[in-house]
Amino acid sequence: MTTHTVTGQPTPRTAGEGSGPKVRTRQPRQRPDRRDRARPSRSWTSKAVVNGLLALFACYTLMPLTWLLVASTKDHGDLVGTGGFTFADFNLFANLGDLFTYGDGIYGRWLLNSILYFGLGCLASTIVSTAVGYAFDKYDFPHKEKLFGLVLLGVLVPSAVLVLPQYLLAGKAGLDNTYWAVLVPLLVNPFGVYLARVFSEGYIPGEVIEAARMDGAGEWRVFRSVGLPMMAPGFVTLFLFTFTSSWNNFVLPLYMLSDDKLYPVTLGLAIWSKSSQQNPEFYMLTIVGALVSVLPLIIAFVCLQRFWRSGLTAGAVK
Template sequence: MNRLMSRGAVNALLILAAAYTLLPLSWLLFSSTKSLPDLYATSGFAFGDLNLGANLAKVAGEGDGIFFRWYLNSVLYAGVGGAISALVSVMCGYAFDKYAWLGKEKLFGLVLLGVLVPTTATALPLYLLASKAGLVNTFWAVFIPVLVHPFGVYLARVLSSGYVPGEVLEAARSDGAGEVRTFFSIALPMLKPAFVTIFLFQFTAIWNNFFLPLVMLSDQKLFPLSLGLFSWNSQAYAFPEYQTLTITGALLSIVPLLVVFGFLQRFWKAGMTAGSVK
């Protein structure tokens, strides 16, 4: 009886937590179906006049389709940048785990220090560096900084120690494989769950990145979705029709996150259980 009560309590708490998590998404879904009058005249958790198609058409037509330019920018920043960042993190974590050199632990301590520094604190120094390099208000001003991910390096080192046995690497070297070939042919396939785990963390962080693009960019054609939707929301005070554009655009902006997590979650789960089975 006590066991059933405990299980019921845990399940009830999990259901409440899930409902709380899905509450903003539910509001977004309901609100995106409403016209501007219905948005203020109906309940937040009720469908309006099913105006979703018209809202999507308005989003597509606003600013000669600037929303889809923002969408493409976010895909490039988060997709390509996240993949390169994950690869760099895996390579660095592998090197920290499998190689020995003078000052390795001190350097790794600096990496851990980078984990503790909030990204907003680095925005101004990055802007000054980009200004010196002539990269302000360019694609590279946002793309290059996201390639460095200190937490990814730390996580890759931990996962490398659990996934890549040293004996396998020694066997490859004994067969004449060089270090580069050993990494890409032997270690990297073993570290696929680690790569995907780091990619998912970084993809989400870059997709939601707001402050760095805000500091670096002034050209709307370079905006990611986060900054573009913010610009629309800022105009909603003077032009209320931007309210429905912002809500519908926000609904569309979560689709890639759902797709990426849906396709890659099995690798992520494997990454979270690294080393649990020997």
């Protein structure tokens, strides 16, 4: 028996030390749980189902636009004699020429009217809604929540129900069959006020407003130079909401306008579509005009999509 003398006392070796063979204990192998093996396959299956549904909805959404694009490239004979998604002789530029020259360029005037009504009008509506929503969020005044409740009540009222009273009021004021008959109702947007208050709460901290006031800025200067730039994503999101819903508005111009030179493009295309039953020439004009009328919406979303994405997340994280 060998010993190690460290402090003068023999120290015995512990069991297992020395030059003898070392014995390794074999650990039992753990079998993977059946639930762990099934989890990747279930995850893959769920992703496939979700992606399949998204692809199906995307095809359903893009199918009318695809048909419109294909049909606009045909002449009237190919439109009737070929399938809906089958290309024929390319006549898109000739169809566009017929569209913008028919009736002394009446379609171009309708397009400009729509930009005036639903471009500048929705911009003014967005500014008004943003200012009112900012006031509801940052200021305290008597009966504030009750007044905001009335605004929310206005959201529940369908816009089509208000068209007849608006027409009667416009007639009393002498504004019927004018540009103002369509522009003035667009300025009032209860849903826009609600969204603007949400955006103001999410984007503008109260400390920033107080700091601007302490620096001597007036209330209008605070809103214009501090609040409005900070609400830029929400402002663009609100504008796109208003612009999309107003561009497709048909009932309000139908009641307010009787002069075809004041029509927006939606009302003009509806008149052409109705006339195509007696005159097939209008059928092709309606299809090409509908394709052109979609372009402003596509351009607006492509140019402002980065603000749109950030605006939709306002208030999600605090």
